Amino acid sequence: MSQTEKYEFKAEIRQLLDIVINSLYTDKEIFIRELVSNASDALEKLRFKKASGESIHDPELELKVVVEVDKEQKTISFADTGIGMNREEIITNLGTIAHSGSKNFLSQLADGQKPDASLIGQFGVGFYSAFMVADRVEVSSRSYREGEPGVLWTSDGSGAYEVSTQEGLVRGTKIVLHLKEEHTEFAEDYRVDSILKKHSSFVPFPVYRGDKKINEVQALWVRSKNEITEEDYEKFFQHLHGFGKPRYRLHFSADAPLMIHSILFVPESNMEKMGLSRQESQVNLYCKRVLIEPNSKKLLPEYLRFLTGVVDSEDLPLNISRESMQDSALLAKINKVVTSKLLKFLNDEASKDPEKYQNFFGEFGRYIREGIVQDYTHRESLAKLLRYESSALDAGVTTSLEDYITRMKSDQTEIYYLNGPDRQTIEKSPYFEAFQKKGLEVLFFTDPTDEFVMDHLTEFKEKKMVSAEKADISLDEESGTGLTKDQVKGFVKWLKEVLGDQVGEVRASTRLVGSPCLLANKDGMTSGMRQFMKAVKSSMPGGGMGETSDLEINPAHEIIVKLDSMRSRDNSTATLVAHQILENAKAAAGLIEDPRTMVERLNQLVSALLNSSKS
Ligand code: ADP
Ligand code: MG
Numbered sequence: 001m002s003q004t005e006k007y008e009f010k011a012e013i014r015q016l017l018d019i020v021i022n023s024l025y026t027d028k029e030i031f032i033r034e035l036v037s038n039a040s041d042a043l044e045k046l047r048f049k050k051a052s053g054e055s056i057h058d059p060e061l062e063l064k065v066v067v068e069v070d071k072e073q074k075t076i077s078f079a080d081t082g083i084g085m086n087r088e089e090i091i092t093n094l095g096t097i098a099h100s101g102s103k104n105f106l107s108q109l110a111d112g113q114k115p116d117a118s119l120i121g122q123f124g125v126g127f128y129s130a131f132m133v134a135d136r137v138e139v140s141s142r143s144y145r146e147g148e149p150g151v152l153w154t155s156d157g158s159g160a161y162e163v164s165t166q167e168g169l170v171r172g173t174k175i176v177l178h179l180k181e182e183h184t185e186f187a188e189d190y191r192v193d194s195i196l197k198k199h200s201s202f203v204p205f206p207v208y209r210g211d212k213k214i215n216e217v218q219a220l221w222v223r224s225k226n227e228i229t230e231e232d233y234e235k236f237f238q239h240l241h242g243f244g245k246p247r248y249r250l251h252f253s254a255d256a257p258l259m260i261h262s263i264l265f266v267p268e269s270n271m272e273k274m275g276l277s278r279q280e281s282q283v284n285l286y287c288k289r290v291l292i293e294p295n296s297k298k299l300l301p302e303y304l305r306f307l308t309g310v311v312d313s314e315d316l317p318l319n320i321s322r323e324s325m326q327d328s329a330l331l332a333k334i335n336k337v338v339t340s341k342l343l344k345f346l347n348d349e350a351s352k353d354p355e356k357y358q359n360f361f362g363e364f365g366r367y368i369r370e371g372i373v374q375d376y377t378h379r380e381s382l383a384k385l386l387r388y389e390s391s392a393l394d395a396g397v398t399t400s401l402e403d404y405i406t407r408m409k410s411d412q413t414e415i416y417y418l419n420g421p422d423r424q425t426i427e428k429s430p431y432f433e434a435f436q437k438k439g440l441e442v443l444f445f446t447d448p449t450d451e452f453v454m455d456h457l458t459e460f461k462e463k464k465m466v467s468a469e470k471a472d473i474s475l476d477e478e479s480g481t482g483l484t485k486d487q488v489k490g491f492v493k494w495l496k497e498v499l500g501d502q503v504g505e506v507r508a509s510t511r512l513v514g515s516p517c518l519l520a521n522k523d524g525m526t527s528g529m530r531q532f533m534k535a536v537k538s539s540m541p542g543g544g545m546g547e548t549s550d551l552e553i554n555p556a557h558e559i560i561v562k563l564d565s566m567r568s569r570d571n572s573t574a575t576l577v578a579h580q581i582l583e584n585a586k587a588a589a590g591l592i593e594d595p596r597t598m599v600e601r602l603n604q605l606v607s608a609l610l611n612s613s614k615s
Helices: 011-024 030-051 087-095 100-110 117-123 126-132 181-187 189-199 230-241 329-352 354-374 379-384 401-407 423-428 430-438 450-457 485-502 527-538 558-569 571-588 595-614
Strands: 005-008 065-070 075-080 134-142 150-155 160-166 172-179 207-209 246-254 260-267 282-287 290-293 308-313 414-419 442-445 463-467 503-508 517-520 549-553
Touching: 011 126, 030 065, 030 075, 030 126, 030 172, 030 189, 030 290, 065 181, 065 189, 075 181, 087 134, 087 150, 087 160, 126 134, 172 181, 181 189, 189 207, 230 246, 230 260, 230 282, 230 308, 246 329, 260 329, 308 329, 329 354, 329 379, 354 379, 354 450, 379 401, 379 450, 401 414, 414 430, 414 450, 423 430, 423 442, 430 442, 430 571, 450 463, 485 503, 485 549, 485 558, 485 571, 517 571, 558 571, 571 595
Parallel strands: 065 207, 282 308, 414 442, 414 463, 503 549
Antiparallel strands: 005 160, 065 075, 075 172, 134 150, 134 172, 150 160, 246 260, 260 308, 282 290, 517 549
């Protein structure tokens, strides 16, 4: 197959190219970073093949990237001695979108969002950036495998590309860009040198421009901390993450139980929160500076997938295959060491600068919650990282569970929380009243998953986590006023008869202060869970079955006292009122089933009221 063959780009690539060429970059120089980074990836892959003992074509070639410019010809080229590509590979890799990154990018476009140019590297559509500045791109490549012929790929980026066989190539890939008239600046050596210095100083292989070496090849993570500047770290972060500045950074080395060098970054923003699809870890696994697995999946627990960085362990066997790597017990050990280290680091940062930490928690808190549900081993360390608003603190200020404990009353044994859509709603909840009266601190849960998380946490430092809706607390002092014991007996009996199956038991409560009554949870579910169950059930056939709760009434409350006397005078209005206060209690618990029946009843009540004021 030495003849030239012509192929059409897939529709999605054409779409991508169109955006890249016509509307994407203001920052055209980025193509240099993308092509050098592809060269570096190819070299990393080769180094890995070599280390794991595969036989390699041209084994003596130095691993490097060479960038060359030609002012006369208006070209810039990138040559590497990496893994190379054969014919099929070049067609697949450069002619179809197989990478999840590019798919994400395209689906974002499909949603009509304007793509963020600086993200293109992230999305893995890097190669096509060449067409921003070139009207013709030639890629010649020779695979690392023995006996493979070389291949030449060319395209003007419009709709098609050509592939032919090429003799006499050495291992690796060379990409030649024929620059557009308006972009000949990229054939100027000083211009290219400065771009290379800016974007490619962390490439872990020597990068030459001509025969001049541009970068210093030394893995940052094995260098001693006091030699590294803040700017070095930032550049390294950008090298890995593509853009932005890190929020937190942890650089550590350990020699027991394992030899580990690591730099981990927490980025500024949570990509999943921004509406992008599930993120993949950006932490790369190295052994003695050889990349073993980029974006390693098993290296850290899934809930730490928001991190970017490097873990290098000298204890990993180099010749291990990536597949068996996945099950390695060693990897599990590294995972445990690094995770513990990171969680402790976050905890330390939280005490150093609580405000900065609170901000982190607002952005990344969902991963911490996810961790508590998933990871039994680190549950306690993760629970330390939780932050909540609380009845003891001003709005906007958060507390840790540890700090809550320091404020607990001497006889208090449980940590109380209450969930709701926001702070104001929770503060008005009848379940909150008794706690407020007794001066017991309640944590305010406003994330819908918080209660679910508590089901997994169950306790912290031997203090049970208890929903204020379920807590068994009572107000000791008798209020003096209100119904007598006998009156309560009669009233409770009457109310149960009136409400029938809509409630379980009706009884006098000791915990209500400002509300006439509340729903009690005999089945142990909080209102949040009940709402959840309701939603699940109503979506099932035959769903929506009535859950019956007990009703606790407040014998000291004015409404109850007056209702008791009304029932002997005007039983029909009293019955309406009884139904309405049950409805009110349901509303307080967020459980209104059908507001229409309530509107009807309210109208009846209003007319009863109008009639009585007339007489
Ligand atoms: P990404 O680098 O995110 O995979 P790119 O668009 O930058 O996406 O590159 C597409 C693919 O083309 C790469 O995954 C790789 O398989 C192949 N490729 C690009 N440049 C080279 C190169 N210099 N050597 C070998 N393969 C390459
Ligand atoms: Mg790339």
